[in-house]
Amino acid sequence: MLQAQEPTLDDFQQLEGCNEVLNVTRPDIVRSVHEAYFAVGVDCVETNTFGANHSALGEYDISGRVHELSAAGARLARESADAFTARDGRPRWVLGSMGPGTKLPTLGHIGYATIRDGFQANAEGLIEGGADALLVETTQDLLQTKASVIGARHAMRQLGVDVPVLVSMAFETTGTMLLGSEIGAALTALEPLGIDMIGLNCSTGPAEMTEHLRHLSRHSRVPLLCMPNAGLPILTKDGAHFPLDSEGLADAQETFVREYGLSLVGGCCGTTPEHLRQVVERVRGLTPPARDPRPEPGAASLYQSVPFRQDTSYLAIGERTNANGSKKFREAMLEACWDDCVEIAREQIREGAHMLDLCVDYVGRDGVADMAELAGRLATASTLPIVLDSTE
Template structure:
């Protein structure tokens, strides 16, 4: 079944605009999970895949209910670097698999009830370590991303999305970790890549959009684009560059503008 769903997703990406969901973390936090729900690892949203699947499920349901084509799994931090900060790096596979399984169940229910095919994008977030700056060995990060991807594939993702990367070596670790997982499991899911650009117009470590495209396109990715970091206005120039030069289809997932810090925490200024 996965093969047919993924083929249909590739067909949709090639022929029309495919709409994905939006923020996950703020939607989870809005339901006030307790410290107990987090197993005392406050802020480790991926734990909720096991302790409060109902909360995670409700987020996916809200997005599908308004008509999105795809949701991303609640696995943005299910990688060696991020889970290592909570001292649970050995749970990468388990949390990735459970996140994909919840999203898959909801997607299948909506596909059946609405007749509109819904897909699951397996989220592979960047983690907290920049290999170019020597924060962690490249091979360790790559192998962690492989476990992340293997869990997502096992849980039923229709595509893998290496997202919000700030360092091209980190991006490469994610892509090659995903490739190794696909090979190990005999799977051919599409691989999407989304980079985070700063307001300065470059990635955190200074790479320009042209450098990113040149470095990543040869790795055989199915979609390239930008996410997070800024609002739509700041992304338009980069997208213009990609539209002119990329042989790979494009994706864009902006924030609702740049976060404004208020006394109640970060606030995003743009409405839908």
């Protein structure tokens, strides 16, 4: 919708494709998109700040503008929301969009502290610009998701305010997130961060989201959201085409509200104002059924959740990746033979461990550096949760 209004290269300040710059140079274009959706009856819109984060703006060498462009995007959405509320008295809300960026911290593309602090600047700008809630969306890497949520918490503490934090994950057609995380692992890892809502958006259409929503409905303690694409994209000579029509999206969202008790529904890629008009007509006035979630306590790795449910007589924690309990592991660590350390972990996996203990405490060593090195390696070399074991 932004591109359809043919912004010029000058509008982009010579940064072609950086849509967030339009918040400053062409507020009329951005405002028109918000108005198109409010006009069909939606309760809330997202800010034009999906890429207003350290790594995405860093691609244009303007990472120092995260706060500026975030605040400008939130102000535009706030102005539109308030204008529509003034007409009929019905509240409208602004969701501050915090996109995933372009780098995956789990794979070492960017440091955790760097990405966390970038998301803090993103969140501070959104809150100062008038966002009612922060939407950590289209998340693909659980470590990136955590960095976003913690960055948002730091922003709220810095500003002395408290707004809801919503998390929306992107699951591929494989059934997992980009790095292989299952829905159970995601819920186990993210819910304890104190988020206010959890759900899915992007990557697929509603048909592919059904089983994930069923799991969340059964186990999540917090309310649920869903913003699917208009089906799986089909590549044509004119670009991506999204095949799901507005009636199909409305059918799916009504079903999700009725069957899974969703509290927030909308649309992502390919969903036009007409799609949302029909969704509004179908779900407005519906009362989601009360859910009776049965939380499943457990521990999660990047890939899977291991419930604290013992089918055997004990839960086995592999202790050989412990500098105090294993001479072989300690010597490999002291010599920085990291591959040997990982192989010791894998031996325990093959022997049936349910989790891996990791202890690097040793006199004279930099425990922080050793823990960062080995925890990072084990996180992707094993599908088992890691028990971080330290006297520090």
